[in-house]
Amino acid sequence: MLDNRNKQLRKKQPSTSNKNTLTLDRWRFYLMWSVVLLCFLALVGRAFYVQIINKDFLQNKANANILRTEKVKAMRGVIYDRHGVPLAISTPVMKVVIDPRDYFDAKKQFEEISAELVKDPNNRKLKRQLPDKNLNLDELADAVGIDRADLKKKMNDRPRSRYLVLQKEIPPQQADLIAKREFQGVYTEKNYKRYYPQPQPNAQIIGLTNSEGIGIEGLEMQMNSALAGNDGEQQIVRDKKGNRFKDPEVIKEVEAGENITLSIDSRLQYIMYRELTAAGVANNARSATAIAVDVKTGEILAMASWPSYNPNDKKSLNNKDAMRNRGAVDSFEPGSTMKPLTIAMALESGKYMPNSVVNTSPGSMRVGNHTIRDTHNYGALTLGGIIQKSSNVGVAKLALSLPYATLPTFYKRVGFGQRSAVKFPGESGGLILPPSKWNVSEVATMAYGYGLNATVLQMADAYAMLANKGLKMPLSLYKLEQPPKGEQLIDAKIADQVLLMMETATLPGGTATRATIPGYRVAGKTGTAHKLRADRKGYSQSDYRALFAGVAPVSDPQLAMVVVVENPKGSYYGGTVSAPVFARVMQESLRLMNVPLDKPLDAPKIQ
Secondary structure, three states: OHHHHHHHHHHHOOOOHHHHHHHHHHHHHHHHHHHHHHHHHHHHHHHHHHHHHOHHHHHHHHHHHHEEEEEEOOOOOOEEOOOOOEEEEEEEEEEEEEOHHHHHHHHHHHHHHHHHHHHOOOOHHHHHOOOOOEOOHHHHHHHHOOOHHHHHHHHHHOOOOOOEEEEEEEOHHHHHHHHHOOEOOEEEEEEEEEEOOOHHHHHHHHOOEOOOOOEOOHHHHHOHHHHHOEOEEEEEEEOOOOOEOOOOEEEEOOEOOOOEEEOOOHHHHHHHHHHHHHHHHHOOOOEEEEEEEEOOOOEEEEEEEEOOOOOOOHHHHHOHHHHOOHHHHOOEOOHHHHHHHHHHHHHHOOOOOOOOEEEOOOOEEEEOOEEEEOOOOOOEEEHHHHHHHOOHHHHHHHHHOOOOOHHHHHHHHHOOOOOOOOOOOOOOOOEEOOHHHOOHHHHHHHOOOOOEEEOHHHHHHHHHHHHOOOEEOOOEOEOOOOOOOOEEOOOHHHHHHHHHHHHHHHOOOOOOHHHOEOOEOOEEEEEEEEEEOOOOOOEEEEEEEEEEEEEEOOOOOOEEEEEEEEOOOOOOOHHHHHHHHHHHHHHHHHHHOOOOOOOOOOOOOOO
């Protein structure tokens, strides 16, 4: 009984452990939710940091793995002649490229799956995982046109590379055939190749581009920024394996290069080059150069030199001598072609008139330490007679009768000793000696074209000025919409007087009878200059420079032309070597330009 009572009393007595358990459970509940809340806040904070604060950094890291920015080449501008004939064009070519890393990853996957299929040939799942692209490098080499062993060596040398050029320039049709064969990791890029339809006649003016499409010679280099345009950009998306997606996203549009129209007439250019080539070969010369200028506008209609080169043929680029534009780059002593300018200087001085007489007897004169000679004793000559007979003594006496600074200052005013308005790449400014050298000997020799250096461009510029009534138009290699404003360098009356004197040189008794053209009056001046020896110690007695500079037609001059033949063998006189070239080129040029005749045609001789 007692025991039962005690048990009942113990049951009624309150327990302290129940209260402790409830408190503990409540504390655990709060702790658990606090941890959950903190984790939630941490996740939210991390998400905020990733998506808002550090978004750009992570986006860039992701883009770096899957995006590639590639340039899209701009099409280079076309160079036209004055009549719209293309002289330099860009044609599409394709570059074939392989991704070696993609290729080797696919090949490894193929080999591993193939090994598994040997054990389980009926495993369809493995078969579906096999790469479906062509992995045959021999076939790829044959399709691209490269050596098989060379391709494998390049691939093995750069197994982790993402970009290996297989062929730079192949026709689009061939690139399409390669693409259809679906070689693993192979794709094509569009590029442009420069092509010159009339290479040799125009090469030294237009120049050429390198394999990257950048101008490195001639006008291609001078006008590179305008011709090149602006490349575009596109984004290439790759998957996790590095494979390219087909449709790139354009992020910068391509801006094609500017088209340029030259002042050159390709018909005249071809004729000039043809005749220079014929003269050079016939006279076994070192080179032949000519320039024709429209005297009314200053536009250069033709500018050629032989020998030339073919910019379409990379093998011809080894001849650096043939690549020079001699008309602009080479300077030389122009000889007797300077005499009309010396006469113009004498007339401008007011001391002389066209009918003034100069005594050239006995055909020689002593100046300083050397003797100036004529080929004959011409006796008393008028100013026109000095040009007709090409008297060295006559022009030397004219120059020495005036203050020594008069002649070199006149030459500099006309444009010698400075680059022309063309500013052709590498163009020479020639040379006029400084005033400290203007002594009796130098001035006397300068009067007949020695002791100074000039370019064919400068000579053509000066003769065009004389033909244009003393009004100098700045030379241009680009077609002009309207004539520029010229500069009146000498009085128009004096220019006309000198022009008529030059006409006598092409008439019977003159030095340039072979420069005449049926139906046209021609004015001009020959030059036969001794060349400096290689050691620069005096002049060679076997190397000459044959020159002719002239204008036609005299009644209304349209063209001025200068022809220079270097080192002709056999006959070496300007009147027999260069004057006939002038006549043939000028005759064809006047015909193509529809210039009216200004004198009667000679009646045919009756047999």
